[in-house]
Amino acid sequence: xxxFLANNLPKIWxxxxxxxxxxxxxETGDAIAHIISIGxxxxxxxxxxxxxxxxLRLEFDDIVALNHHEPDYVxxxxxxxxxxxxxxxxxxxxxxxxxxxxxxxxxxxxAIALTIYAILLGAGQEEEALSLVLENRPQAVPNIWIAxxxxxxxxxxxxxxxxAQMHEDxxxx
Numbered sequence: 066x067x068x069f070l071a072n073n074l075p076k077i078w079x080x081x082x083x084x085x086x087x088x089x090x091x092e093t094g095d096a097i098a099h100i101i102s103i104g105x106x107x108x109x110x111x112x113x114x115x116x117x118x119x120x121l122r123l124e125f126d127d128i129v130a131l132n133h134h135e136p137d138y139v140x141x142x143x144x145x146x147x148x149x150x151x152x153x154x155x156x157x158x159x160x161x162x163x164x165x166x167x168x169x170x171x172x173x174x175x176a177i178a179l180t181i182y183a184i185l186l187g188a189g190q191e192e193e194a195l196s197l198v199l200e201n202r203p204q205a206v207p208n209i210w211i212a213x214x215x216x217x218x219x220x221x222x223x224x225x226x227x228x229a230q231m232h233e234d235x236x237x238x
Contacts, residue, residue, distance in 0.1 A: 079202035081170035089113025098161025129210035176211035
C-alpha cells in the first residue's frame with residue numbers, strides 16, 4: 066500500500082456494543098464522525114449513538130446462510146451491503162473516524178470493516194483489506210456470509226470471500 070493511501074484511510078474502530086458505548090462517551094468519541102451500528106432486530110444502538118453526525122443502523126443476526134434454519138433469525142441481505150456501500154462516499158468526503166460495532170465486535174462488524182476497506186483500497190487489495198481489519202481488531206473473524214454478499218456486490222469474483230474464509234479456517238484450526 067502506498068504511503069499516500071495509508072495516510073488517507075480513515076481511522077476505523079471495530080468494537081463490541083459495550084466498547085462502542087465507552088468510546089462514544091469518552092474524549093475519543095469527539096473524533097468519531099461516522100458510526101455503523103449493527104445489532105439484532107429490535108435492539109437499541111449504544112449510548113452516544115445519536116451524537117455521531119453520520120449514522121447507519123443495520124439490524125440482522127450474527128448467522129451465516131449455511132446455518133439459517135431458524136425462522137426467528139434475520140440474515141444479512143444484499144440491501145444491507147448496499148447501504149454500507151452507499152455510506153462509504155460520506156466517510157470519504159466528510160473525513161473523521163469511523164466506529165463500527167456489533168454485539169461482540171468480532172464477526173459482523175469485522176465483515177463490514179472488511180467491506181469498507183475493500184472499497185477504499187480497490188479491487189485486488191482484498192488481502193490488504195483483511196490485514197487492516199486485523200491490525201484494528203486482532204480477534205476479528207469476519208462473518209463469511211456478509212463477506213460473500215460484499216464480494217458479489219463489489220464484483221470481486223470471490224476474492225473478498227476467499228480471504229475471509231481463509232482467515233476463518235486458520236483462526237479455528
